[in-house]
Amino acid sequence: MSETPHEGDHVSPPYGSERQFQIYMAGLQGQLPALPLDVQELERRAKERLSPEAYDYVAGGAGAEDTMQANLAAFQRWSIVPRMLGNIAQRDLSVELLGLRLPAPLLLAPIGVQSIIHPEAELAVARAAASLGIPFILSTVSSYTLEEVARAAGGGPRWFQLYWPADAEFCASLVQRAERAGYGAIVVTLDTRLIGWRPRDLQRAYLPFLQAQGLANYLSDPVFRRDLPQTPEENPFPAIQKYVSSFGHLTLQWEDLAFLRQHTQLPVLLKGILHPDDARRAVECGVDGVIVSNHGGRQVAGAIAALEALPGVVEAVAGRIPVLFDSGIRQGADIVKAVALGARAVLLGRPYIWGLAVGGEAGVREVLQNMLADLDLTLALSGFVSVSSLDRSALVKAERA
Numbered sequence: 001m002s003e004t005p006h007e008g009d010h011v012s013p014p015y016g017s018e019r020q021f022q023i024y025m026a027g028l029q030g031q032l033p034a035l036p037l038d039v040q041e042l043e044r045r046a047k048e049r050l051s052p053e054a055y056d057y058v059a060g061g062a063g064a065e066d067t068m069q070a071n072l073a074a075f076q077r078w079s080i081v082p083r084m085l086g087n088i089a090q091r092d093l094s095v096e097l098l099g100l101r102l103p104a105p106l107l108l109a110p111i112g113v114q115s116i117i118h119p120e121a122e123l124a125v126a127r128a129a130a131s132l133g134i135p136f137i138l139s140t141v142s143s144y145t146l147e148e149v150a151r152a153a154g155g156g157p158r159w160f161q162l163y164w165p166a167d168a169e170f171c172a173s174l175v176q177r178a179e180r181a182g183y184g185a186i187v188v189t190l191d192t193r194l195i196g197w198r199p200r201d202l203q204r205a206y207l208p209f210l211q212a213q214g215l216a217n218y219l220s221d222p223v224f225r226r227d228l229p230q231t232p233e234e235n236p237f238p239a240i241q242k243y244v245s246s247f248g249h250l251t252l253q254w255e256d257l258a259f260l261r262q263h264t265q266l267p268v269l270l271k272g273i274l275h276p277d278d279a280r281r282a283v284e285c286g287v288d289g290v291i292v293s294n295h296g297g298r299q300v301a302g303a304i305a306a307l308e309a310l311p312g313v314v315e316a317v318a319g320r321i322p323v324l325f326d327s328g329i330r331q332g333a334d335i336v337k338a339v340a341l342g343a344r345a346v347l348l349g350r351p352y353i354w355g356l357a358v359g360g361e362a363g364v365r366e367v368l369q370n371m372l373a374d375l376d377l378t379l380a381l382s383g384f385v386s387v388s389s390l391d392r393s394a395l396v397k398a399e400r401a
């Protein structure tokens with residue numbers, strides 16, 4: 001099923017209308033799209049394929065899941081006001097980000113333990129992303145090692161997400177492995193030094209990280225393995241215990257970010273910024289970018305919807321570094337809104353995991369292609385020919401219901 005990515009083979013599918021046309025033409029020959037176009041329907045199809053605990057793990061959030069829902073509702077409070085009769089024949093979805101020209105303002109969010117979803121897990125996602133030139137962000141808690149995933153990505157752009165472990169030497173080792181394996185940036189996730197209160201997972205006493213599915217980067221690391229009384233192959237429990245005790249670095253502070261600079265040449269981005277003062281602090285610390293995110297509503301129930309936080313962070317950063325966004329991207333219009341509010345690019349989360357569940361590598365690719373086509377058409381029909389020309393004037397804020 002898996003197709004090898006061809007370097008330079010990426011589409012900025014400039015023309016969503018081409019994809020649309022292909023779909024309708026295939027329909028004339030009795031062929032329908034393999035995956036549901038509607039993301040809720042896609043999620044339902046994924047649910048049928050997954051174990052109940054794996055489905056709930058992905059679908060669930062913190063507490064009563066109010067923030068998870070608020071992430072989606074926040075998009076409905078902004079409306080696009082389309083403009084007519086511009087020349088929209090030539091369109092450009094590309095954006096510049098940290099020296100890279102991306103085909104579209106889209107990356108894949110880091111999502112851990114993907115082997116609970118599909119046996120090819122991050123390898124399939126890396127291949128799908130590479131075939132479109134879309135960068136993916138590999139989670140620290142991936143099911144395959146960062147080196148294996150880098151090989152699957154071939155020349156495709158990739159970043160590494162860091163769960164900063166308490167052991168400094170191990171932290172340095174992870175970052176340097178990522179740099180050697182061709183990852184182009186380090187994304188430090190700040191909002192998950194402890195795991196949020198997640199009733200669905202607690203009810204099932206389900207934490208996939210305690211199984212090998214999330215430990216590949218740990219078990220393959222010479223520094224992590226060094227002091228274990230027995231090798232993980234002989235007995236996995238000491239490794240699991242060590243992982244649990246070192247996962248969250250609870251005394252980590254802003255000043256410690258300097259440590260990363262000493263151990264890597266790569267750009268550093270901070271994921272999980274919601275408060276304007278934290279955004280200012282990030283700029284002062286010299287990081288290369290921030291990602292506005294509430295982790296898909298999985299950490300703090302009652303936290304601000306990510307989109308509500310975006311304008312304040314953009315204002316605080318004042319153009320000094322790029323601001324990225326995730327938590328609630330479900331369709332092209334959501335990307336338009338986030339970019340119009342000042343995000344340079346967005347990260348797609350759960351929807352690509354549903355694609356992985358239903359169709360493996362091809363499923364992820366199809367989700368991405370549909371998202372890009374939808375983005376292109378929404379942008380064009382709103383009267384814009386390039387992502388870089390979008391600004392807040394494209395939107396009005398609706399009255400609160």
Ligand SMILES: Cc1cc2nc3c(=O)[nH]c(=O)nc-3n(C[C@H](O)[C@H](O)[C@H](O)COP(=O)(O)O)c2cc1C
Pocket residue numbers: 057058059071109110111112139140141161189271293294295296297326327328329348349350351
């Ligand atoms: C199942 C699952 C696992 C995740 N694992 C990670 C992770 O390992 N590292 C990380 O920084 N974020 C992780 N996230 C958060 C995502 O990167 C992203 O912030 C979130 O999915 C965005 O919300 P959305 O999917 O609702 O759009 C995870 C999210 C989900 C749903």
Ligand SMILES: CC(C)CC(=O)C(=O)O
Pocket residue numbers: 112141192195209295298
């Ligand atoms: C808790 C982490 C290990 C993984 C994660 O980020 C998540 O499940 O949201």
